[in-house]
Amino acid sequence: VLSVVALLLAAASCRSQTQSFSPQPAPQILQQLSGAGRIPISHVVIIFQENRTTDYLFQGIPGADIAKYAIDSEGDKVKLKPISLGTPWDLGHTHYAFLKDYDNGKMDGFDQGLPPKRHLRPFGRGLDSELYPYHEMAKEYVLADHMFQSNQADSFPAHLYIVSGTATDAVIAPYHVSRNPHDRITGKGIAGGCDAVKTAYVETIDPRNASPGPTPFPCLDRPVLSDFLDGQGVSWRYYQAHRGAGDWFAFDAIRHVRYGSDFANVVSPPQAILGDLSAGRLAGVSWVTPAGPWSDHAGGGVSWIRGPAWVAAVVNAIGTSKYWKSTAIFITWDDWGGWYDHVPPPIKNAYELGFRVPLVIISPYAKKGYVSKKQHEFGSILAFTEETFGIPKGALDATDRRADDLMDAFDFKQRPRSFTRIKAPPFSPSTGDNAPDIDPE
Helix, strand or coil, X not given: CHHHHHHXXXXXXXXXXXXXXXXXXXXXXXXXXXXXXXXXXCEEEEEEECCCCHHHXXXXXXXXXXXXXXECCCCCEEECXXXXXXXXXXXXXXXXXXXXXXXXXXXXCCCCCCCHHHCCCXXXXXXXXXXXHHHHHHHHCEEXXXXXXXXXXXXXXXHHHHHHCCCCCCCCCCCEECCCCEECCCCCECCCCCCCCCCEECCEECCCCCCEXXXXXXXXXXXXXXXXXXXXXXXXXXXXXXXXXXXXXXXXXXXXXXXXXXXXXXXXXXXXXXXXXXXXXXXXXXXXXXXXXXXXXXXXCCCCCCHHHHHHHHHHHHHCCCCHHHEEEEEEECCCCXXXXXXXXXXXXXXXXXXXXXXXXXXXXXXXXXXXXXXXXXXXXXXXXXXXXXXXXXXXXXXXXXXXXXXXXXXXXXXXXXXXCCCCCCCCCCCCCCCCCCCCC
């Protein structure tokens, strides 16, 4: 298996950056690894929300490793206080902020540098009145309480990781994208991707020693999971708020997708998935990113609290469709957003892994009320998807190689569970609800 994977990766790396990647696993390997008859899943839905930690979102889940108190930068014990999703302020979540918050594993730097009147902002837990749809999903299905962000930075690189398993390419390697894009002229944050303004750039880091690297234009090129799905004849869609540049629009930042025929699979607005489900057009693999007010991102104010209703709308649409018995849904968050979490991440190198982010797994084959204690990361979702569709695990030669495959969350021998609708506020998208072009840092 490893020799075949190596050949696939070598072939992909030799292609021009403007050509389409179309890796073709050998038939004998597909026969060994295919999910047909072993994994009764033919649809994977990856819902990628914004900027929350496990301690913030999942207080009170039985069996989950959740803290009620934090240790601040003065060494004092601080009780986590109820804070709404709809805060009018955001918290720092750059790579620099990670290092500050992490504080060499002491996990006590989240408030460091904040003025006294803002000292308690990072030490929040969500309101049950807002989060009950998420809690219902976790209690009925699976919550993974040792899921970690693969990288130690903000949204633009995190979104590259969820489609490619990393945030680099052959041009900038071994350096990885380590921050959201900025403008060379103004120095201000700016939307990323191949559609970014020509003066956009991203900072990079060498994961081996943390040294800074080149500052390329935010349009990279390397194999992505969709290349292997294409090779298997598996349909896919990436749902996003709008076309053009944006920190949450991963495939806009992958050159051969952005300028190739596959870009037709990038769909906007996000709620188009609800129409696709109703019309019987659910793809084999769907990435679902939100519009701003539904994203759980802090800083938008009281109108930005519709994340749980949005996610529940997607889950309920799948659960009441013909696709329920063949679907695995993974709901996770792209980074910690600066919010406190008490579990030190397992450090792989100078840029991986990041803080805990929640992961909820929903499927008719998901274990009921199960809290997964195994170590997971974004590459785990990619690995599950690879194995489900007969792609060799680790085909991306990135975090999908080292990560587990989330199989502990499932019992594929059990009779498929019937779906019970998730209780949630009505979800109704409003005109003009767009994700921000820039993810505030």
